[in-house]
Amino acid sequence: MSVRRALLLLGVTTTLSVGPSTAAWARYAAVGGGGTTDVAATVPTPPAPTIGGTTSALGQACLVQLSWTAPPAGEEYTITRTVGTTKTVVKSAQTGAGSTTDTVLLSGLGGNAPVYTVSADWITDVAWTAGPGPGATAAGCLSLI
Amino acid sequence: MSAHSRPKRRGRRALRVLWLTSLCLFGSAGVVLATWAATGSGNGSDQALTAQTVTVTVSASPTADLYPGGSGALQFQVNNPNPYAISFTSVTYGSVTSSSPSGCPASNVTAAAGGTLGSAINVAANATAATESIPAALSMSTSAPDACQGVTFTVPITLSGAQS
Numbered sequence A: 001m002s003v004r005r006a007l008l009l010l011g012v013t014t015t016l017s018v019g020p021s022t023a024a025w026a027r028y029a030a031v032g033g034g035g036t037t038d039v040a041a042t043v044p045t046p047p048a049p050t051i052g053g054t055t056s057a058l059g060q061a062c063l064v065q066l067s068w069t070a071p072p073a074g075e076e077y078t079i080t081r082t083v084g085t086t087k088t089v090v091k092s093a094q095t096g097a098g099s100t101t102d103t104v105l106l107s108g109l110g111g112n113a114p115v116y117t118v119s120a121d122w123i124t125d126v127a128w129t130a131g132p133g134p135g136a137t138a139a140g141c142l143s144l145i
Numbered sequence B: 001m002s003a004h005s006r007p008k009r010r011g012r013r014a015l016r017v018l019w020l021t022s023l024c025l026f027g028s029a030g031v032v033l034a035t036w037a038a039t040g041s042g043n044g045s046d047q048a049l050t051a052q053t054v055t056v057t058v059s060a061s062p063t064a065d066l067y068p069g070g071s072g073a074l075q076f077q078v079n080n081p082n083p084y085a086i087s088f089t090s091v092t093y094g095s096v097t098s099s100s101p102s103g104c105p106a107s108n109v110t111a112a113a114g115g116t117l118g119s120a121i122n123v124a125a126n127a128t129a130a131t132e133s134i135p136a137a138l139s140m141s142t143s144a145p146d147a148c149q150g151v152t153f154t155v156p157i158t159l160s161g162a163q164s
Helices: A003-010 A139-144 B005-036
Strands: A029-040 A050-057 A061-068 A075-083 A086-094 A098-105 A115-122 A125-130 B054-058 B064-066 B071-080 B086-093 B109-111 B115-123 B127-140 B152-163
Touching (some): A029 B086, A029 B127, A050 A139, A061 A075, A061 A115, A075 A098, A086 A098, B054 B152, B071 B115, B071 B152, B115 B127, B127 B152
Parallel strands (some): A029 B054
Antiparallel strands (some): A029 B071, A061 A098, A075 A086, A075 A115, A115 A125, B064 B071, B086 B115, B109 B127
8 A cells, every 4th residue: 555545544534523402492472361450449438537625715606626637648638517407618628637626606506516527539539539427526515505 | 585675575564564553543543433423313203382371360359549640550360371481571451441331431541551561470380360460550530530439440451471
């Protein structure tokens, strides 16, 4: 054999092993459908105000000490006095806890003790209302007559 | 044997030795190659999993969080029967309907624009009643009538995503 042939035999190509194929990851697309809900809130009925006491004003009027709790966020309170069938707003647009002294003429009671109630409405939409809640009666006024 | 034929013999012998040596080397290499290389042929098969339908159903007890001028969250449950978790990243909304159309028409509530979700909704594999929500998906008019209090609004949605 010639040297050239011998050298050719030396030139044997070795096949390199092929590395592990790169894993190709596929993900499933997903679609889901159906009904969902949301519910409109309800303005809760406010609690009754608190009557701290009643005093006479020169024998002509009854002074009623009133207080109320803060409404929930987004709401405002209106405190109303009812004597018989006559309603009078004592305080309106109350967004926090508060207190006041209401003056009621004794001559206007007609034998009826003043009753105080709280109503609520949604500040940005006053059409949303709740109440009036339970009443607090200032029975002490009748004793001043 | 003549003096001239001895160098020729030596040359041939050298070549034979070289050839044999090369053969041994190639043989070794060939053995190495034989142990490394292997081929096989034939047919193999597998079947890709068929994705199951994911369903969305209304929540059993949604939170009443919708006020005039405010926004509320759409609440629902997801049923994923697939053996893999899913991440939903976009949503499209259908038309809003009211449970009291005469007292509180659905026009008092507007659904948000669809598209990419602010936060992906991730549902576990084989989940049967995963409770989910989309915050601020609905908004209510500031002039919604009083009769809208407590009304339920329903919105069909389509969630899109992929296996996670």
